[in-house]
Structures are given as structure tokens and as C-alpha cells.
Amino acid sequence: MRAILTTIGADKAGIIAGVSTYLAKNQINILDVSQTIMNGYFTMMMMVEIPDDKVDFEKITTELNELGEKLGVEIKIRNEKLYQAMHQL
Amino acid sequence: MDTAQILETIKMISEENLDIRTITMGISLLDCIDSDSDKACQKIYDKITTKAKDLVKVGNQIATEYGIPVINKRVSVTPISLIAAASKDKDYVKYAKALDRAAQTLGIDFIGGYSALVQKGYQNGDRTLIKSLPQALAETNLVCASVNVGSTRSGINMDAVKEMGQVVKAASELDFMTNAKMVIFCNAVEDNPFMAGGFHGVGEPDAVINVGVSGPGVVKSALEKVKGASMDVVAETIKQTAFKVTRMGQLVGSIAAEKLNVPFGIVDLSLAPTPAVGDSVAQILEEIGLEQVGTHGTTAALAMLNDAVKKGGIMACSHVGGLSGAFIPVSEDAGMIDAVNAGSLNIEKLEAMTAVCSVGLDMIAIPGNTPAETISAMIADEAAIGMINNKTTAVRVVPVPGKDVGETVEFGGLLGHAPIMAVNKVSSADMINRGGLIPAPVHSFKN
Numbered sequence: 001m002r003a004i005l006t007t008i009g010a011d012k013a014g015i016i017a018g019v020s021t022y023l024a025k026n027q028i029n030i031l032d033v034s035q036t037i038m039n040g041y042f043t044m045m046m047m048v049e050i051p052d053d054k055v056d057f058e059k060i061t062t063e064l065n066e067l068g069e070k071l072g073v074e075i076k077i078r079n080e081k082l083y084q085a086m087h088q089l
Numbered sequence: 090m091d092t093a094q095i096l097e098t099i100k101m102i103s104e105e106n107l108d109i110r111t112i113t114m115g116i117s118l119l120d121c122i123d124s125d126s127d128k129a130c131q132k133i134y135d136k137i138t139t140k141a142k143d144l145v146k147v148g149n150q151i152a153t154e155y156g157i158p159v160i161n162k163r164v165s166v167t168p169i170s171l172i173a174a175a176s177k178d179k180d181y182v183k184y185a186k187a188l189d190r191a192a193q194t195l196g197i198d199f200i201g202g203y204s205a206l207v208q209k210g211y212q213n214g215d216r217t218l219i220k221s222l223p224q225a226l227a228e229t230n231l232v233c234a235s236v237n238v239g240s241t242r243s244g245i246n247m248d249a250v251k252e253m254g255q256v257v258k259a260a261s262e263l264d265f266m267t268n269a270k271m272v273i274f275c276n277a278v279e280d281n282p283f284m285a286g287g288f289h290g291v292g293e294p295d296a297v298i299n300v301g302v303s304g305p306g307v308v309k310s311a312l313e314k315v316k317g318a319s320m321d322v323v324a325e326t327i328k329q330t331a332f333k334v335t336r337m338g339q340l341v342g343s344i345a346a347e348k349l350n351v352p353f354g355i356v357d358l359s360l361a362p363t364p365a366v367g368d369s370v371a372q373i374l375e376e377i378g379l380e381q382v383g384t385h386g387t388t389a390a391l392a393m394l395n396d397a398v399k400k401g402g403i404m405a406c407s408h409v410g411g412l413s414g415a416f417i418p419v420s421e422d423a424g425m426i427d428a429v430n431a432g433s434l435n436i437e438k439l440e441a442m443t444a445v446c447s448v449g450l451d452m453i454a455i456p457g458n459t460p461a462e463t464i465s466a467m468i469a470d471e472a473a474i475g476m477i478n479n480k481t482t483a484v485r486v487v488p489v490p491g492k493d494v495g496e497t498v499e500f501g502g503l504l505g506h507a508p509i510m511a512v513n514k515v516s517s518a519d520m521i522n523r524g525g526l527i528p529a530p531v532h533s534f535k536n
Contacts, residue, residue, distance in 0.1 A: 004095060006095060006096075006099060008099075034092055036092070038096075043092075043096070045092055045095055057150070057153045057154045058153050061153055076099065076156055077156070078154070078155055078156035079154050079155050081155075081340060082098065082155045082156070082157070082337065082340065083094060083095055083098055085336045085337060085339065085340040086094075086098055086333045086336050086337055087091070087094040087097075087098070087333070
């Protein structure tokens with residue numbers, strides 16, 4: 001399943017490392033990544049592929065929330081279909 | 090995927106209160122009819138708790154996976170007056186309690202369909218159900234009721250209008266909150282996912298998923314970017330926003346239907362406010378350029394808003410249904426409450442507004458000493474607007490015993506709080522006491 005992972009918050013060292021380490025540990029593959037600083041906020045979008053046999057969104061969401069708290073950023077993951085539905089015909 | 094689009098969606102959800110207001114499963118109870126009411130109630134309980142057993146779980150799963158709040162999970166059923174008519178029971182409170190138990194077992198927020206359709210006359214079941222409304226609502230927690238008293242095709246049943254004024258009054262004396270769970274309709278729709286007026290029409294499939302979306306805050310925020318632009322631009326902006334919001338509803342509805350293995354019915358394209366800050370239809374109207382909702386120009390702004398929401402939403406989903414339009418409940422909308430408190434919004438203006446939007450005089454607290462005939466007359470006026478304009482209208486007024494204009498009543502939760510509004514004190518009793526049927530209007534004869 002494809003999902004969009006967004007990480008937004010104050011910039012500091014180790015955010016990308018923290019997020020990608022978590023994803024690697026959970027066999028979540030990063031397909032695409034873009035990162036920018038918007039109004040002083042670190043803003044990263046990742047398109048990721050979660051293996052179908054490992055999809056436990058509740059667990060992933062909870063763990064990413066905890067990781068976000070540790071890194072001082074807000075991490076959200078949502079099924080890619082939501083963005084497609086709202087913005088593509 | 091475009092970063093700006095992703096951020097736009099995230100902002101809509103996290104800052105502008107975009108949400109799925111309800112995933113509602115409609116369930117037919119026609120196969121639960123039994124002349125033994127105990128057996129019928131058991132069949133009703135069993136069918137609801139079987140069909141909808143995963144409704145809450147699936148709603149929560151979707152909320153997690155898509156990161157969209159799903160505020161309510163609800164069930165609507167076939168009008169109980171039809172189901173219970175085969176039994177010879179003196180009242181149908183037992184049926185209401187069976188619905189309430191099923192709702193509690195499922196963990197859903199509301200169950201609708203303790204209803205009767207009497208637009209052209211009563212069958213015996215309707216009479217029994219309507220008489221039992223105050224008690225049924227007072228003795229249950231999650232059951233919602235509705236009565237359809239008129240339609241464009243058949244006119245207005247003034248006997249029912251008269252009786253419903255008495256029912257509202259009697260219910261308020263048992264517990265005023267009961268009236269927050271009861272709607273009196275003209276042109277009620279059969280696939281409405283919203284409460285308190287939702288029921289599952291007899292022409293619907295055995296089970297169906299209907300979805301109601303909501304996002305007044307999203308529309309207001311979009312309009313903040315077009316300050317001073319012409320009304321064409323305002324309408325276009327609302328259309329585009331409604332399109333995106335409805336696409337989300339379509340996605341969620343189709344996923345829910347697939348996971349629950351029932352057909353997907355409709356998306357209700359409604360702007361439903363909540364008392365939360367920034368989740369107000371009134372504030373959209375004010376963003377359009379009214380100093381406060383209720384002033385001159387409100388009806389025009391609301392007509393445009395309602396139409397633009399539909400135009401944007403219709404292309405975004407496969408089937409549109411329900412009430413589809415902007416809701417203007419007073420107690421559930423912080424902007425409406427402010428306008429009433431400031432004296433710029435009154436019942437007469439709200440009535441005019443109901444002619445151009447869905448649905449009607451909704452969640453309006455009135456003095457407890459308002460005569461039943463006056464409440465009936467309010468119902469008759471709303472039904473007339475619906476009948477002539479070929480649209481759904483409704484009345485959900487809450488007389489609050491012991492309270493008068495200037496005081497406030499607290500409903501709690503999504504229902505908010507409301508200032509008691511002034512009602513015209515001149516009597517309508519002689520007209521209401523005539524009873525009978527207002528004939529169908531000339532433009533209903535289309536065959």
C-alpha cells in the first residue's frame with residue numbers, strides 16, 4: 001500500500017535520519033522524497049510503500065506519533081488515495 | 090504528488106475542521122415484521138447488530154488509515170410505524186428500546202427511524218407511534234425520531250401538524266432534550282445520513298452506506314483568500330472547495346461500503362456546523378460580507394452558498410442524496426448563537442433562510458410556555474415552504490420549560506447551547522384547530 005508521510009516542525013539535526021531509520025526498521029520503502037523549509041518550518045513529504053502483509057496502520061501511526069514527539073516534529077501518515085481523490089480527477 | 094496539494098489537505102483536516110460527519114448504515118427492517126411484538130423486537134435487535142456489527146470498527150479504521158476524523162457512526166432503519174403496525178400493541182416504546190439496545194451494543198452514536206410518514210393520512214401504526222413519541226424519546230438515549238407531515242405531491246396533513254405541536258409540547262414537559270432528537274418534516278428524504286431526521290426508506294436496498302461530509306471551516310478559509318472579489322469568484326471558490334470535500338466523502342463512503350460488504354448509497358453534500366470555533370455556516374456568510382448573519386442580504390448569500398456547494402459536489406461523487414445543502418441549526422453554530430444574542434437574527438429571518446437552503450428551523454430553543462398551536466403553526470409554515478418550493482423542510486424546535494427569552498439552555502456535545510428565541514405571541518389556534526388536509530399545490534401535477 002502506498003502512503004504519504006508528512007513531517008512538519010522546527011528544523012534540527014537528525015529528523016530525516018530518525019524518520020528513515022524507523023521506516024527501514026519496519027521495511028517501509030521510501031519511493032520519493034521532497035524536503036523544504038517553509039516559513040521557517042522543516043517540511044518533508046515522503047511517498048512510501050508499506051508491504052501488504054505489514055500494514056497495521058494503528059501501530060504505525062502510534063509509533064510515528066511517539067517518534068514525532070521525540071524529534072519535536074509532527075509526523076502524519078495517510079493512505080495516498082486520500083490526496084488523489086481530493087486533487088486528481 | 091504536488092507538495093502544495095498535500096499541505097492543503099493537511100491544513101483542511103488539522104486546522105479547518107474538515108471531517109466526515111457521519112457514516113450511516115441504512116438497514117431495512119421489513120423482514121422483521123411480526124404480529125408478536127416481542128419476536129419483532131428480537132428480530133430487529135438481531136438484524137441491526139448483525140448487519141452493522143463492524144460499522145464502528147470500520148469507521149475507526151478509516152479514520153486511522155486516512156487520517157480523517159469520522160465523527161459519528163450511525164444507523165438508520167425503516168420507519169418503525171410500518172414495522173410495528175402488524176402488532177396490536179398500545180404503544181411502540183418497546184420498539185424504541187430495542188433500537189436503543191442495538192445502538193448501545195454496536196457502540197454507535199445515534200439510531201434513526203422511530204418515524205412515521207403521514208403526509209396524506211394516518212395508518213394505525215402511525216397513530217400509535219406518534220402518540221408514544223414523548224415517552225419513547227424520554228426513555229431512550231440514542232434513538233432519533235421523525236414524522237413527515239407534508240409533501241409537494243400530497244399536500245400538508247394539518248391533523249398531523251396539529252398533533253405534532255402537542256407532541257413537541259408534551260415531550261418538552263417530560264424532558265426538553267427529547268425534542269433535540271425529533272424532527273418534523275415536509276418532503277422527507279429516504280437516504281438521509283444526518284440525525285435526527287434519518288430513516289431508511291422502503292425503496293432502499295436491504296442495507297446501504299450513506300455518508301455525510303462537513304467542512305464549513307474549509308469554505309470560510311477558502312473565501313478569506315478572495316476578499317473583495319465579485320460574487321462570481323465567491324461562488325466559484327465555494328464550488329471548487331465543495332468538490333474537494335465531497336471527493337473525500339466519496340472515497341470514504343466507497344471504502345466503508347466495500348469493507349462492510351454493503352452497497353454504497355449516497356454522499357450528502359452538506360455543510361453541517363458544530364459549536365467548535367471555525368466550524369460555522371454563519372461565519373461563511375459573514376465572510377461573504379455581512380456584518381452579522383441575519384441582516385439584509387443573508388438570504389441571498391445563503392442561496393448562493395447552498396447552490397455552489399451542490400454544483401461543486403455533484404461532479405465529485407457518483408450519487409448525491411440526503412439533504413445536501415447548508416444546515417443552519419442555531420445551537421450547533423457559534424456564529425448563529427452570537428447573532429441571536431446580538432439581536433440581528435430572529436425566527437422570522439431564519440424561516441426566510443430555510444426557503445433557500447436545507448433544511449429548516451433547526452435546534453431553536455423557544456420559551457417553555459409557547460402554546461402547542463403556535464408550535465403547530467411554525468410547523469405548518471415550514472411545511473408550506475417545503476411543499477411550494479419542492480424541497481425538504483423541517484422543524485426541530487425545543488421548548489424549554491421555565492425558561493424565557495434572554496435565557497440560555499445547554500444541550501451539550503455536538504448539539505451545543507442556545508439562547509431562547511422570541512416567538513410571535515399572537516394566536517394561530519383557530520387555524521390549527523381546523524385540521525384537515527392542505528391540498529397538493531398545482532405544480533405537483535406533473536404526469
